[in-house]
Amino acid sequence: MILKVDYKGLNVKYYQALTNWFGYNTNSLGTTTYRGKLVGSGNSKGTNYVDINYTGKIPTTDTNYNIHIGHQVVENYSVANYTDMSVGISRAFEFAGSKGWNAGISYIHSITKKGWYVDATGDDLDKSRFYGYIKHTF
Numbered sequence: 001m002i003l004k005v006d007y008k009g010l011n012v013k014y015y016q017a018l019t020n021w022f023g024y025n026t027n028s029l030g031t032t033t034y035r036g037k038l039v040g041s042g043n044s045k046g047t048n049y050v051d052i053n054y055t056g057k058i059p060t061t062d063t064n065y066n067i068h069i070g071h072q073v074v075e076n077y078s079v080a081n082y083t084d085m086s087v088g089i090s091r092a093f094e095f096a097g098s099k100g101w102n103a104g105i106s107y108i109h110s111i112t113k114k115g116w117y118v119d120a121t122g123d124d125l126d127k128s129r130f131y132g133y134i135k136h137t138f
Helices: none
Strands: 002-007 010-016 048-057 063-073 082-095 098-111 128-136
Touching: 082 128
Parallel strands: none
Antiparallel strands: 002 010, 010 048, 048 063, 063 082, 082 098, 098 128
16 A cells, blocks of 8 residues: 655655565564564564655756655564665756756665665665766656
8 A cells, every 4th residue: 555645846655565565474484583583473464664755956056856764664573674864966967969868876874773684795784875876768
């Protein structure tokens, strides 16, 4: 289920899982522990995420800014709860007469249980990062 409200540059969304969140339940996780404690039990139906975004334009420029904060609550498995936030800027431009180009940079920070969310290389995602991009839309 998703509920969404937009007002000018403000966007608020609420997501709620009607089934087990990514299959989290006692059958799939069994006796999984985190730092010596059972991660949870039961099902994860009702897990929710609140997503708040604000986008605007920096006055007297063609540069946009965006601010984001989100918070996840995993029902019966609080070890998987997290908060994420970011602030960034972006700008559309032409390149060699071609329209549809955009570049931006964001500062992204997440607050998770250390070692619970890791990427494919085992790097902990509970940290701050800068993310930059250049993209072209046809």
